[in-house]
Amino acid sequence: MQKKSNLRMTRQRKVILEELRKVNTHPSADELYEMVRKRLPRISLGTVYRNLEILSASGNIQKLEPGCSLKRFDGNPSEHCHIRCVSCDRVVDAAITPDLEIDLEQVNSTDFKIIGHKLEFFGLCPQCSDKRNPAEMQGLQNY
Numbered sequence: 001m002q003k004k005s006n007l008r009m010t011r012q013r014k015v016i017l018e019e020l021r022k023v024n025t026h027p028s029a030d031e032l033y034e035m036v037r038k039r040l041p042r043i044s045l046g047t048v049y050r051n052l053e054i055l056s057a058s059g060n061i062q063k064l065e066p067g068c069s070l071k072r073f074d075g076n077p078s079e080h081c082h083i084r085c086v087s088c089d090r091v092v093d094a095a096i097t098p099d100l101e102i103d104l105e106q107v108n109s110t111d112f113k114i115i116g117h118k119l120e121f122f123g124l125c126p127q128c129s130d131k132r133n134p135a136e137m138q139g140l141q142n143y
Contacts, residue, residue, distance in 0.1 A: 007058040013051050017038050020061060026082070026091040028070050062131040064091060085121035087128035094121055 006117070007013075019035045033048040052073055056063040062074040064082060072091050074086070076083075081094035124132065 003128065005055070010051075012040060012043060012047060013055065016051050017047060017055060017060060017075065020073055023075070024093065026064060026074050032073060046053055054141040061113075068095075081119045081121065083123065085125035085128055086122050087124055087132075090125050090128075093127075 016036055029049050029052055033045050055061045064072040082091050083094045084091050
């Protein structure tokens with residue numbers, strides 16, 4: 001997680017940040033663009049993308065890039081875990097504080113220079129779980 005910098009808070013950036021912090025749905029850039037357009041009708045999708053990257057790099061928000069799914073954004077920059085639905089890609093905050101002991105010596109024995117880590121849980125949200133039959137649920141256990 002990067003530290004917050006002395007980022008100049010433009011009007012567009014401020015509105016993007018305000019809209020992101022109003023929700024806990026972890027929207028994609030496209031979803032956030034639709035939200036921001038209600039307040040700034042002339043803003044472009046490219047401007048939203050650029051500002052999300054800037055806000056993320058400055059530590060004001062989190063950029064979530066779970067697995068191979070759509071990139072999402074979180075207005076809460078503090079370290080916390082997420083749960084992702086493998087069916088609809090919905091992301092929610094995990095209401096837990098993980099107690100993990102990582103043997104950094106073991107991790108550092110690779111050729112990788114470790115710069116951080118993220119913990120993500122995945123499963124089925126209640127809506128997607130209700131839509132599945134028991135046979136499909138069995139197949140997902142090996143996900």
